[in-house]
Amino acid sequence: MTGAAARRGAADDLAPAEGSEPWPRGVSREPAMKIGEVVDRLKAEFPALSVSKVRYLEAEGLISPHRVGNGYRRYSVADMERLRYTLTAQRDEYLPLSVIRERLTELDGDMDAPPPAPVARVVASDGRTVAGAFDADDLVHHSGASLAQIEELVTIGIIVPDAHGRFDSRALTTVSLALRAGRLGVPLRNLRTVRSAAEREADAIELATQHKRSRSTTAGEDAAAELAGVLAQLHTSLLHHAVDALR
Template identity: 40%
Template sequence: MSVARSSIDVASTPRKSLLSIGQVLAKLTPEFPELSPSKLRFLEDRDLIAPGRTPAGYRTYSSEDVERLRFVLTVQRDQYLPLKVIKAYLDDRDAGKNPSLPVTNGVHGASMGDDQARYTKAEIVEAAKASAGLLEGAVTAGLIQPKKVYSGSDLVVLTSIVEASSFGLEPRHLRGMRLAVDREVGLISQAVNAANGSTRAMSPSELRDKGRELSGILTTLRSVLTHDALNRLES
């Protein structure tokens, strides 16, 4: 289900209740500094928002549009969810359903998926709007472990791969990410054990909790470094 195009009649709607692109940017850029007109148009192209139009064709945004934008941008920034997952959630909400977003691990908002969810091969392919071949490619690349029943985390991974494929990336191109994760887990394990020092050995659950805490810190660091590197490409 796509977002219905706004049918706001600007002639009958108080002018003060509608905002231009510039006014929306002024309202939201303090929270989202990277927001731009092209980003707004991109979200519109993805059917995540549906601004109205003036008779001259200029976009207009209602207060509901602004709050929807704020939600999309917040979830994308804080939970690292693919736009396709966010759109599916909003489509269900618009249809009057009571959907839930994939849960987070509570540390810097990194999305971990709902590990209580279970999917067969056919179900996860349908939920991610992927193909069986793409799932097989993800398994071959080590991005998803081979199994008969898949988890919510697997769904987030597969959905992200589907999103990446729109940029021409295939699972084989992402194999390096699996290797980088394995190296990072080794680094985290060493750091957590070293920080524990000569005190009592940590239980597996304590080791996981500490590891997730450090993982959240490293995720934020990696995100900022990537962001800065991309900014340098523009200069």
Template identity: 40%
Template sequence: MAVPVRAYLSIGEVLSKLRNEFSDITISKIRFLESEGLIEPQRTPSGYRKFTNTDLERLRFVLLAQRDQYLPLRVIKENLDALDRGLTPASAVGGVATPRLATQDGVLTANTFPDDQDLRLTRTELISASEISEDQLSELESYGLITIRGRHYDADSLAIAKIVVAISAFGIGARHLRAFKTAADREIGLVEQVTTPIRSQKGTEAKAKADEVEREIASLSIRLHASLVRSGLHRSK
């Protein structure tokens, strides 16, 4: 009879896996890093720590940052937080974490609709990543073009900010872009007319089907919008 493989490691097993790479690692140090909030292993009903492979890699990240970059725990914790929010950690103390996105020329492409909703940016990170000004961002928020979710901005906010920065070079300000928001809201309504009945269906496949239909219609609507604008510009020549 095969012995079931545990999905977790004990603290002693973690120590054994790391000792060859980090000669100064001890159980006390692992416990200290946990007390500082750098790792958060689960516990068994008896109170013993359960480390997953993710916990192990997180611990290795901390130890490498200490040994090779001489980073203080505060900075390492900030870098871990950046990773948790879908960012690339700042490379130096005082740096700003940057987004890790599947982009084309730094802007999310319309026809792929990648799911980067795990990305969470602070206001400072959004401004740095998009090169938008504080005044521009505030104006976009006042018109509802960018909305903060809780305490962070998402990938869509970053994409919008980048586009606004690019288009502002032609003298087009945020107030001129309200028409885009109005048109987008109408298109969203059309998409939801199709997908809402699908989402209301029973079964585990309903949501996946609705998401796929939503992406397809959204992609087609953007292509239609681009074609109509291009056609109109050609007629005006």
């Protein structure tokens, strides 16, 4: 049995008892969407998402779309929400697929688990509704930062806009953390050292995973995300030790 088949088998063994509905509950399970439609619907939140990525996550046992008579996959809204949960956990928490799979299994068994949260949407200054994207005015409004602070964070490379002057969904969290650091006594300009440390760690991750990227983009991305999570925990541990040494 292959590793992927074993993971699917383990997921089946932990599936909800017959008659109970897996997570998310209260969401349509009609298999009405093709794989391309699912990718198109999630593309604004996850620009790098591809058909091959969705198929990879299916092979890893994270989602189980319906198969119609000709063997083609059909996805429901519930399938799409499980996919969104998986992609968000990878992007925002750098969790390995094994941990995400365990979380989904726990949600399947928890009958009181809440329905998926609605996608965060921001209304930009020109009245357009934007999913997962922010301009400087949006960041000012939602973070409580001043425009000057946003500009300073851009100048020192803590947040980076795209060619259209927009920021991805993580920028809001980054700005909020930078402001908290400022309130605790670290000037924004001093956050350059934090950015530099993150860039050095990213270089180490790139070097460590480049052989996997050369064989499979998806496998390389997942390996990089998992390693980032490990290094983030290691960094936290070492930082606490360093602070304890100051006492």
